[in-house]
Amino acid sequence: MLKVHHLSNSRSQRVLWLVEELGVAYELVKHMRDPVTVRSPPSLFKIHPLGKGPTIEHDGKALTESGAILDYITRRVAGGKLSIPESSPEFADYCFWLHYAEGSAMGPVVFDLLNGMTGNGCGDALRGFFMNELQNSFAYISDVLSKREFLLESGFSAADINMTWVLELAEPLGHIETRPILAAYLKRMQSRPAYKRAMEKGGEQDLQMFRPKAALPLT
Ligand SMILES: N[C@@H](CCC(=O)N[C@@H](CS)C(=O)NCC(=O)O)C(=O)O
Structure with missing residues (x-):
């Protein structure tokens, strides 16, 4: 059976959400972040050498990385449900959104989170660079979502699940309240x-733990 390893307050919430949407059978294994370092506990490293949330186990293999896991589960475990087949005209859009979420969209959000946790440890010049990236990225996502309810015209897909956690992490950093289209999408999801x-x-998610120690300008 599919085993979902869930790390508290983490991206693995995506996988739990996906399997609940799909209605597939799974076993949930919970791992708690170290309360001081907020890093993964040793129990996750026993499953996969990278020790990351999310990780799954299926058919004797351990797999990590959100996009890979969402792709694997939708196709291999759920017969393609919530993904888009290669034959569809929307296949390219699906590939883009599924991977853009954890690829380019997530990068500046994580930089800003670490910057906040370290009291502007990146410094103004580097922060200026990734805030510009964040602005362009979120403006693009907002523009698409101003025209439709989901990332794809055909409706809800695993790409929305991957993107939602990017926006959830951006929320305590102050990047959602100024963007009503993203705020409404988040609420819908x-x-x-x-x-x-x-x-x-999975246990209530509290991403407020990632709120920066001191307020920094949002641009
Ligand atoms: N790009 C990876 C990122 C995985 C990742 O960094 N996960 C975080 C949780 S949100 C983690 O495991 N943090 C604990 C640690 O690195 O010790 C993915 O999407 O799976």
Whole structure:
């Protein structure tokens, strides 16, 4: 059976949400972040040498990396549900959004989080660079979502699940309240019954722990 390793307050919430949307059978294994360092506990490194949330186990293999896991589960475990087949005209859009979320969109958000945690440890010049990236990226996502409810025209997909956690992490950093289209999208995603079930099963998510120690300008 599919085993989902969930790290508290982490991206692995995505995988829990996905399996709840799909209604596939799975076993949930919870791992708690170290309360001081907020890093993964040794139990996750026993599953995969990278010790990351999310990690899954299926058919004798351990797999890590959100995008790879979402792709694997939708195709291999769920017969393509919530993904887009190669034959569809939307396949290219699906590949883009699924990987853009954790690739280019997540980068500046994580930099800003680490910058906040270290009291502007990146310094103004570097921060200026990644804030510019964040602005362009979020403006693009907002523009697309101003025209439709989901990232793809055909409707909800695993790409929305990957993107939602990017925006959830950006929220305590102050990057959502100024962007009403992203705020509304986040609310729509969070109101899905499967999202709520995933939260109940994984344990309430508190990303406020990542709020910066001191307020920094948002641009
Ligand atoms: N790009 C990877 C990032 C994985 C990642 O950094 N996960 C975080 C949780 S949000 C983690 O495991 N942090 C604990 C640690 O690195 O010790 C993915 O999407 O799976």
